[in-house]
Amino acid sequence: MAKVLVVEDAPAVRLSVVDVLEALGLEVVEAENGRIAIAELEKSTFDLVVTDVLMPEVDGVEVIKAVRSRYPGTSVVAMSGGAPNLPAGYVLKMTEMFNADAVLYKPFMNDELRGVVARLLELPTTA
Structure with missing residues (x-):
């Protein structure tokens, strides 16, 4: 699993x-x-990390950098709806620069999430 x-x-x-x-x-x-995510990455390995980009304390770009430095084989999905003065497209472009494997613009449909996760984890498409 x-x-x-x-x-x-x-x-x-x-x-x-x-x-x-x-x-x-x-x-x-x-x-x-x-901050909590990076602590979890220190305790365990993951096949996939799905992270928001704009968060308090430690943002998603830092999470992506931590994943890439510790577990380069772990897939990453970045998601964002942007911020009042920062459009989601700009935010997610930044995450692509840090090698996110996929990006989702909030709000997204559950089927979009399922499709991205199935592709990255090579799950059957009927899952």
């Missing part, structure tokens, strides 16, 4: 992402910010 770390500061979004991933039969660990 693949293991996924979900990093999202908005509880409702985090719960939604976790529900979709658990329905795919994945083992999911949650982190409410980048």
Whole structure:
């Protein structure tokens, strides 16, 4: 069973992402910010990290950098809805520069998330 770390500061979004991933039969660990996510990365390895980009304390770019330095084979999905003065497209372009494997623009449909995760983890498309 693949293991996924979900990093999202908005509880409702985090719960939604976790529900979709658990329905795919994945083992999911949650982190409410980048600081907690980096601590989880120090304790365990993950097949996939799904991270928000704009978060308090430690942002998603730092999470991606930590994943790439410790576990270069781990896939990363970056997600963002942007911020009042920072459009999501710009934010997600930054994450691509740090080698995120995929990006999702919030709000996204559950099918979009399932498709990206299935592709990155090479899951059956009927999952």
